[in-house]
Amino acid sequence: MALETVSVLGGGAWGTALAQAAAMAGRSVSLMLRNAGQAAEINERHVNSTALPGQELLPSILATTEAEAADIFILAVPAQATRTLLTSLDPELLKGKPVILSAKGLETGTLARQSEILADMAPASFGYVLSGPSFAGDVAAGRPTAVTLAGDDANATSDLAAALAGPSFRPYAADDRIGVEIAGALKNVYALACGAVDGAQLGASARSALIARGYAEMARMVSALGGSAHTLTGLAGLGDLTLTCTSVQSRNYQFGMALGAGRRTADILASGARLAEGVATAPVAAALAKSLDVDAPLIDAVDAVVAGRADIATVVAGLMSRPLKREH
Numbered sequence: 001m002a003l004e005t006v007s008v009l010g011g012g013a014w015g016t017a018l019a020q021a022a023a024m025a026g027r028s029v030s031l032m033l034r035n036a037g038q039a040a041e042i043n044e045r046h047v048n049s050t051a052l053p054g055q056e057l058l059p060s061i062l063a064t065t066e067a068e069a070a071d072i073f074i075l076a077v078p079a080q081a082t083r084t085l086l087t088s089l090d091p092e093l094l095k096g097k098p099v100i101l102s103a104k105g106l107e108t109g110t111l112a113r114q115s116e117i118l119a120d121m122a123p124a125s126f127g128y129v130l131s132g133p134s135f136a137g138d139v140a141a142g143r144p145t146a147v148t149l150a151g152d153d154a155n156a157t158s159d160l161a162a163a164l165a166g167p168s169f170r171p172y173a174a175d176d177r178i179g180v181e182i183a184g185a186l187k188n189v190y191a192l193a194c195g196a197v198d199g200a201q202l203g204a205s206a207r208s209a210l211i212a213r214g215y216a217e218m219a220r221m222v223s224a225l226g227g228s229a230h231t232l233t234g235l236a237g238l239g240d241l242t243l244t245c246t247s248v249q250s251r252n253y254q255f256g257m258a259l260g261a262g263r264r265t266a267d268i269l270a271s272g273a274r275l276a277e278g279v280a281t282a283p284v285a286a287a288l289a290k291s292l293d294v295d296a297p298l299i300d301a302v303d304a305v306v307a308g309r310a311d312i313a314t315v316v317a318g319l320m321s322r323p324l325k326r327e328h
């Protein structure tokens with residue numbers, strides 16, 4: 001199957017960075033944005049000043065306002081917008097094509113993973129998930145980055161990884177889509193918690209405890225959904241969890257810092273916070289854990305704080321006074 005042309009749908013920070021990575025890999029790339037002014041800026045000046053200010057883009061990237069036909073599609077809109085985006089596309093466009101899902105989140109209402117949304121909306125396409133420790137700014141600037149690309153067919157996944165690999169972008173092929181997607185979605189929830197620990201000045205020890213216990217919780221969720229907990233030892237699990245839970249650069253971490261400082265979700269959103277996927281995913285993850293009968297006290301705690309049902313001091317006291325248990 002030809003893997004020469006790439007169509008990236010969604011021209012925010014991540015879509016723009018992935019377009020740059022694909023162009024660096026030698027692919028012929030189109031980048032679809034909703035905003036005609038932004039598309040013109042990319043084509044004329046080779047920058048996307050809204051999404052990635054200061055980053056020069058390869059001139060070979062062609063920005064469009066309509067989705068172009070291609071050998072490979074990459075979806076890069078927020079998790080809650082994926083279904084809307086798919087609804088807006090010509091149903092023939094994705095038929096028989098590899099479609100890489102790069103959003104990290106669970107869908108409100110349906111509790112669906114991104115690949116479940118794709119299977120629902122474009123069942124004749126082939127879904128892959130891309131996740132791992134990768135800030136858009138790093139990828140676009142050509143700083144070394146390694147990610148996981150998971151798909152059902154091992155050979156096809158390796159071919160796709162090879163088509164996107166460049167000198168600074170290294171995708172590892174994998175097969176556990178469930179594990180990779182759950183890891184990507186949940187690390188944002190734990191990043192909110194770690195940011196809140198920082199914002200509330202609860203100490204670096206608390207933050208590391210949270211990362212380790214979040215990892216254990218994540219493993220329970222993945223296993224309950226039929227994925228492999230072993231996947232979490234990789235880039236999409238440990239890699240992205242540590243990146244997002246320790247980097248002030250992370251938007252989820254920053255949002256968590258504001259929560260930890262005592263601000264309310266509505267107030268943070270109203271003051272123009274950038275996308276923090278964990279905010280929408282926390283209640284969905286809590287509902288999913290409940291439906292699976294998985295013990296997820298950290299997800300529940302983040303959900304309660306994000307929803308304004310509890311303050312940080314109350315959830316921390318609640319977590320610390322849970323009955324003692326064996327670690328494994």
Ligand SMILES: NC(=O)C1=CN([C@@H]2O[C@H](COP(=O)(O)OP(=O)(O)OC[C@H]3O[C@@H](n4cnc5c(N)ncnc54)[C@H](O)[C@@H]3O)[C@@H](O)[C@H]2O)C=CC1
Pocket residue numbers: 009010011012013014015033034051076077078079081084085102103104105134135136137275277
């Ligand atoms: N920014 C980053 O470093 C990384 C982001 N991601 C994930 O990528 C996803 C997108 O994040 P960002 O690009 O950073 O967010 P962003 O806020 O920078 O951009 C989102 C873009 O999606 C567009 N959009 C929304 N609905 C749309 C629709 N229906 N049709 C077309 N375009 C639509 C918006 O106009 C905006 O340009 C998130 O799930 C995020 O977790 C993953 C890895 C790294």
Ligand SMILES: O=C(CO)COP(=O)(O)O
Pocket residue numbers: 104132133134135136188191240243244249250251252253275276277
């Ligand atoms: O997913 C990311 C890094 O891997 C980006 O994290 P934030 O969305 O929290 O900035």
